[in-house]
Amino acid sequence: MGVKILSIGAWTPNKILTNDDLSKMVDTSDEWIRSKTGICQRHIADADTATSDIAINAAKLALERANISAEDLDCIIVATTSPDHHGFPSTSCIIQGKLGAVNAGAFDLVAACSGLAYGIEVARGFINNGTMKYVMVIGAEKLSSIINWNDRNTCCLFGDGAGALILSKSSEGEGDIIDSIIMADGTGEDALKIKAGGSRNPFTNELPSIEDLTLSMDGQAVYNFAVRVNTEMVQQLLDKHNLTSEDITWIVPHQANYRIIKAASKRLKISEDKFFMNLADYGNTSAASIGIALNEMYEKGILKRGDLIITMGFGAGLTYAANLIRY
Template identity: 35%
Template sequence: MARSGRTSAGIAILGTGSCLPSHVVGNDEVGAAAGVTDEWIRRKTGIRNRRRAKPDEATSDLAIAAGRAAMEAAGIVAADLSLIVVATSTPDQPQPPTASVVADGLGAGHGAAAFDVNAVCSGFVFALNAAQHVLAGSDSPYALVIGADVYSRILDHADRRTAILFGDGAGAVVLGPARPGRGVLAGRLAGFGAERDLIEVPAGGSRLPASAETLAEGLHYFTMNGRGVRDFVNATVAPAITAFVEEAGFTTRDVDHFVPHQANGRMLEDLSATIGIVDGHTRFSYEDFGNTGAASVPVTLDRAARSGELDDGDLVLLAAFGGGMAMGLSLLRWQRPHPSLSTMYA
């Protein structure tokens, strides 16, 4: 288990942004293909709608739009960036990294480091921790961290276990210098490889390359053992969150905003109750956007920021879990943007 512990480097989130495709897909539409009803989907997941990328939209397109919004909120331009990290498990293509496409699309020019992180739905928090450490050890002030996924391209739309859950989207944050008493306080990353088969796309890699046979067998589709994932969250993620917060010097009742991966509404309700988050302090976006993979934490964070829910000095807990299995946690003191940018979050 990797720990970042407390940081004295003073790195904070300076701005947030998101991009959700314009095409709204309701439960009736996904339910018809999966053989379930709107009532069944809402009862099992709490999801009502999700967004779907257009045929000509790729992960990088959503990531670029989210990144631009985050930079605008932070008051910086692409030339200010020294690092761009894109968390995704649905890259534009196997090579080059989607982050390179994003860097070029944003006009970051030559010199900004750009790489991808694939920790599936935990990816954004993994990328956030990585970028924080890079900035803390350098003289470069700004990094752009993006979570983006287009899961509609890898779903079997007849599989009710997965097709009803996922939507497409991207969320982003700009990291930079923190004011005293603000910024990232602690982080923790963990992996549980023995349980990697709970979530997977079996074919398309070096072990089982894509072929006519793998396509015919549907091995290029995303698969998930939902019951196994729920058991993993209950047995592993919940106690890890509680221990992480306590080791940072707080209790979960001190948390002003809990921003978890939006896996399933019912699961999140149970998780919040189990770890003792005060009622009303968990931030949600699943009802409107579904599970957007690595985008779900930054999309939810951006929604909370732009709605005015996050006040300067609030204690914010980010928690993500996903294929691998993997878990990423971050605890931070929220830093409001410069007053001249405050209308961005009104």
């Protein structure tokens, strides 16, 4: 007996912002963004759409595919760094209310781009210890709301969207969340940060600058960290379970930059073809990216029951996490 991914859903806003569109807003070019990141476009939510609205669309699809109702859910875990409200109420509670998941607890999980991988392990614990039957884990972001659109260093990297998974108990021979790595290196707290608005630098009568209220990043530091931990996590899971890369059908990495994935693939001596990538179409959607990727793989029919996959994320905190999953 284990814990399986019962269903997957995702949703991204229709509105697309291309690299050419961006080059009319800041001093950048399609060529720079493509060659440095692999990103061609990103999906951007309307002004009146919040993270919970994006998440609910993904959640409804996952419920439909699981063939259960919202009332069957025991818990909703929402991984996000762009919640509807600063502090409270949690985005997960808003989703719980609007879905009518009257039997579910709900909380937000803040682990940035590693959030979905963290959430999968938390859900596994709830189901394995027998307290819960159906747990929904959603990675959802409206990153366009926390980006400084005047900062070319960051505004070209991110997009909006949500991916939702429903996890439940599995029987012998079905899928299983086999193992996870849940890690952090808080000494890297400055590498990715929103500087103002928290207890360290609270709101005062004087409005903080837009730079302090939006995402700031040391791109090079994050890049080096990402290549290192992506490589280490895959190797660690393979070694611990006596597996080789041949046993793995797909590695589904957090979609931040194709150069990070390329570098990890080279160090691991695992073909790039094994790493599923769709960041060209979505950019970096933080906690949502692995869910959006899994959904695309499911819809294309390239994610098959029985496949052994590794999902892995890294991000602000710094955090990093991975799951070894028999789908």
